[in-house]
Amino acid sequence: MGSAREAEGEISPATWTPGPIIVGAGPSGLAAAACLADVGIPSTVLEKSSCVASLWQHRTYDRLRLHLPKQFCELPLMGFPKGFPKYPSKQQFVSYMESYAAAFGVRPRFRTEVLAAEFDGAIGAWRVRTRDGGELVSRWLVVATGENAEPVIPEFPGMERFGGRVVHTCAYKCGADFKGEKVLVVGCGNSGMEVSLDLCRHGARPYMVVRNTVRVLPREMLGLSTFGVSMALLRWLPLRLVDQFLCAMAHLLLGDTDRLGLRRPKTGPIELKNLTGKTPVLDVGALAQIKSGNIKVMQGLKEMTTGGAKFVDGTEMQFDSIIMATGYKSNVPSWLKGDCGLFTKEGMAKDPFPGGWKGEKGLYCVGFTRRGLLGASHDALNIARDVLLRWKEPRHMAMR
Numbered sequence: 366m367g368s369a370r371e372a373e374g375e376i377s378p379a380t381w382t383p384g385p386i387i388v389g390a391g392p393s394g395l396a397a398a399a400c401l402a403d404v405g406i407p408s409t410v411l412e413k414s415s416c417v418a419s420l421w422q423h424r425t426y427d428r429l430r431l432h433l434p435k436q437f438c439e440l441p442l443m444g445f446p447k448g449f450p451k452y453p454s455k456q457q458f459v460s461y462m463e464s465y466a467a468a469f470g471v472r473p474r475f476r477t478e479v480l481a482a483e484f485d486g487a488i489g490a491w492r493v494r495t496r497d498g499g500e501l502v503s504r505w506l507v508v509a510t511g512e513n514a515e516p517v518i519p520e521f522p523g524m525e526r527f528g529g530r531v532v533h534t535c536a537y538k539c540g541a542d543f544k545g546e547k548v549l550v551v552g553c554g555n556s557g558m559e560v561s562l563d564l565c566r567h568g569a570r571p572y573m574v575v576r577n578t579v580r581v582l583p584r585e586m587l588g589l590s591t592f593g594v595s596m597a598l599l600r601w602l603p604l605r606l607v608d609q610f611l612c613a614m615a616h617l618l619l620g621d622t623d624r625l626g627l628r629r630p631k632t633g634p635i636e637l638k639n640l641t642g643k644t645p646v647l648d649v650g651a652l653a654q655i656k657s658g659n660i661k662v663m664q665g666l667k668e669m670t671t672g673g674a675k676f677v678d679g680t681e682m683q684f685d686s687i688i689m690a691t692g693y694k695s696n697v698p699s700w701l702k703g704d705c706g707l708f709t710k711e712g713m714a715k716d717p718f719p720g721g722w723k724g725e726k727g728l729y730c731v732g733f734t735r736r737g738l739l740g741a742s743h744d745a746l747n748i749a750r751d752v753l754l755r756w757k758e759p760r761h762m763a764m765r
C-alpha cells in the first residue's frame with residue numbers, strides 16, 4: 366500500500382491500534398465504542414465529517430423528529446435525559462449523541478475518511494487506509510458507516526434539461542426555501558411524506574410521485590405508538606396476525622389510502638419490513654394534507670422537461686423545483702475489500718436481524734440490519750461481548 370510515497374515521507378507508517386477500529390461516528394459507531402469502553406476495551410473511531418452523528422446534524426431537515434418513541438431509540442448504557450419528549454427533536458437527539466460520546470470518553474478522529482480496509486493474512490489483522498495518507502492496523506474492524514451513507518439519485522430521462530433546482534432530501538432543510546413554489550417530490554417513503562408535509566406548512570405546493578405500493582400506518586393508535594404496540598403483540602401473537610391487526614387499525618384510523626393514490630402492498634407491514642427492509646410510512650400529518658388536496662399524489666414519473674415533468678399517464682406539468690426523496694445506500698462496497706461473509710454486494714448485512722453483526726477474521730458491523738437505532742444498540746452490545754471474549758487472548762498481540 367503506497368510504499369513509494371511512504372519512502373518519500375508523504376505518509377506515516379502503519380500505526381498499530383490495540384483495540385478495534387470503528388469506522389463512523391454516527392449513533393452506531395458511538396454505541397459500539399461506548400459498549401467497548403464499558404468493558405475496558407479502548408477503540409479508535411474514524412469519522413470522515415467533523416462531528417458526531419453527521420447524518421443527523423448535516424443531512425436531515427429541520428423539522429425531523431424521531432418516529433419511534435424514545436425508549437426504542439436509546440443507545441445502550443445511557444438513556445435520553447429526563448424531560449425529553451416522547452418523540453425527541455433532531456436537536457435533542459444530536460445533543461444526546463454529544464453527551465453520550467462525552468460520557469464514555471469517545472473522542473473520534475474527525476475529518477478522517479476511510480478509503481480502504483483489507484484483512485492482511487500475513488499479520489492476521491486489518492489494514493485501514495485513510496484519506497490523509499495514514500494507515501492503521503488492528504485485529505478488529507467495526508463497520509459503522511450506516512445504511513444511509515450516500516443519497517440515491519436515480520437518472521430520469523431529460524434530467525439534465527430541467528432548469529429548476531434538483532435537491533435530494535439529504536440537502537433539504539426547510540420548506541421556507543421553496544415558499545410559493547410548485548415542487549415535485551419524487552418518492553413516498555418517510556422522507557417524501559415528511560418533506561411534502563413540511564413544504565405544505567411553508568406555503569409551497571408539493572406534488573408527490575408514487576411509483577409503487579406504499580404502506581402507511583398511523584404513528585399512534587389511541588395514544589399508544591404503533592411501533593410499541595406491534596412489539597408488544599409480537600411477543601404473544603404470530604406475525605401474520607399482528608400484521609392483520611395493524612392493517613385493520615390503519616384502515617380504521619386513516620381510511621382507504623388506495624383511494625388517495627397510495628396503493629397498499631398485499632404483504633403486511635412487518636412481513637414486508639422483514640422480507641425487503643422497506644419501512645412503513647408512519648404518518649405524522651401528510652395523509653391529512655393529501656386528503657385535503659394540499660399534497661397532490663402523482664403516479665409514475667416518466668421524464669423531466671425544461672420546465673417540469675411528464676408522467677406515465679401522459680400529463681405534463683411545470684415545476685419550480687424537484688426534490689429527490691429516493692432514499693439512500695450503503696458505501697461499504699466502495700472501501701471494504703472482501704466481505705468476510707457479512708455484506709451483500711450492496712453493502713447491507715447478509716443475515717437478517719438479529720444475527721448479522723459478526724463476520725469472519727475480526728470483522729463486525731453495527732447498524733446494518735434495517736432495524737434503526739434499536740438494531741444498532743443490539744449489535745453494539747453483542748460486538749463488545751464478542752471482542753471481550755478474545756481481548757485477553759495473547760493473539761491480539763499478533764503484530765508485535
Ligand SMILES: Cc1cc2nc3c(=O)[nH]c(=O)nc-3n(C[C@H](O)[C@H](O)[C@H](O)COP(=O)(O)OP(=O)(O)OC[C@H]3O[C@@H](n4cnc5c(N)ncnc54)[C@H](O)[C@@H]3O)c2cc1C
Pocket residue numbers: 388389390391392393394411412413414417418419420421425429430431432433437438477478479480509510511512513514556696700731732733736737738739741
Ligand atoms: C431522515 C432519517 C430519519 C431517521 N429516523 C430514525 C428514527 O427515528 N429511529 C430510528 O431508529 N432510526 C431512524 N433512522 C435510521 C438511521 O439509520 C439511524 O437513525 C441512525 O442515524 C443510523 O446510525 P449509523 O451510525 O448506523 O449511521 P449514520 O448516522 O449514517 O452514521 C454513519 C457515520 O459514518 C461516517 N462515515 C461514512 N463513511 C465513512 C468513511 N468511509 N470513513 C469515515 N467515516 C465514514 C458518516 O460521516 C457518519 O457520520 C433515520 C434515518 C434517516 C435518514
Ligand SMILES: NC(=O)C1=CN([C@@H]2O[C@H](COP(=O)(O)OP(=O)(O)OC[C@H]3O[C@@H](n4cnc5c(N)ncnc54)[C@H](OP(=O)(O)O)[C@@H]3O)[C@@H](O)[C@H]2O)C=CC1
Pocket residue numbers: 429430431432433519534551552553554555556557559574576577578644666690691692693
Ligand atoms: N422521522 C423519521 O424517523 C424518519 C425516518 N426516515 C427513515 O430513513 C430511511 C430512508 O427513508 P427515505 O429517505 O424515505 O427512503 P426510502 O428508501 O424509504 O424511500 C425511497 C422512496 O423513493 C422511491 N424511489 C426510489 N427510486 C425511485 C425512482 N427511480 N423513481 C421513483 N421513485 C423512486 C421509492 O419507491 P419504491 O418504494 O417504489 O422503491 C420510495 O418511495 C428509512 O428507513 C426511513 O424510515 C426517513 C424520514 C423520517
Ligand SMILES: O=C(O)C(=O)Cc1c[nH]c2ccccc12
Pocket residue numbers: 432433555592638644645735736737738
Ligand atoms: O425510521 C426508520 O427507518 C427506522 O429504522 C426505525 C423504524 C421505523 N419503523 C420501523 C419498523 C421496524 C424497524 C425499525 C423501524
